[in-house]
Amino acid sequence: KAGVTQTPRYLIKTRGQQVTLSCSPISGHRSVSWYQQTPGQGLQFLFEYFSETQRNKGNFPGRFSGRQFSNSRSEMNVSTLELGDSALYLCASSLVTGSGANVLTFGAGSRLTVL
Amino acid sequence: SQKIEQNSEALNIQEGKTATLTCNYTNYSPAYLQWYRQDPGRGPVFLLLIRENEKEKRKERLKVTFDTTLKQSLFHITASQPADSATYLCALHSSNTGKLIFGQGTTLQVKP
Secondary structure, X not given: OOOOEEEOOEEEEOOOOOEEEEEEOOOOOOEEEEEEEEOOOEEXXXXXXXXXXXXXXXXXXXXXXXXEOOOOOXXXXXXXXXHHHOEEEEEEEEOOOOOOOOOEEEOOOEEEEEO | OOEEEEOOOOEEEEOOOOEEEEEEEEOOOEEEEEEEEEOOOOOOEEEEEEXXXXXXXXXXXXXXXXXXXXXXXXXXXXXXXXXXXXXXXXXXXXXXXXXXXXXXXXXXXXXX
């Protein structure tokens, strides 16, 4: 079955612009999580959506937002881009087990460069 | 504050040896802990999950231990191969927040 698909894979923006990243989860997975990965900070949790509702949120400013659609596809948006937003943005979907364990399947990521 | 610590320095070992990676945590009460592998330019891939009431888990050449008293997990790769070279990440599920939080990862280099 198809894995987690993220688009676009690479993009370059300038400071002040905004960007929207898309994630299509594995079919049947209802939970989608987003992470930001940078060399200095590692993988930082952004937010998690389940059945169109934000279930959890990390410690990022309000410029970072997301949403999930009824088909479980998710988007994240970053407004007023800053140089420090340059990172690999990873989306992961999961099928929460009956015992509550949340095993993530990641996409290949969207590499954002802010100039 | 809550912390997850993995060796930031790369681990270099010879092919055939056992690689041991460490994950320490503070101020967490994880219900379970996971290990992922990440290759350059790709997303992390799930390897193993171990629950708080389990001491050890094995999968082929991989073994994970979980000591909730020491607040530490060890990840072992036996008979290591150059193809095992990658960055390995541990992740904790926080019972308090429900979030899955990752460590910074340790890069393993297996030399032939």
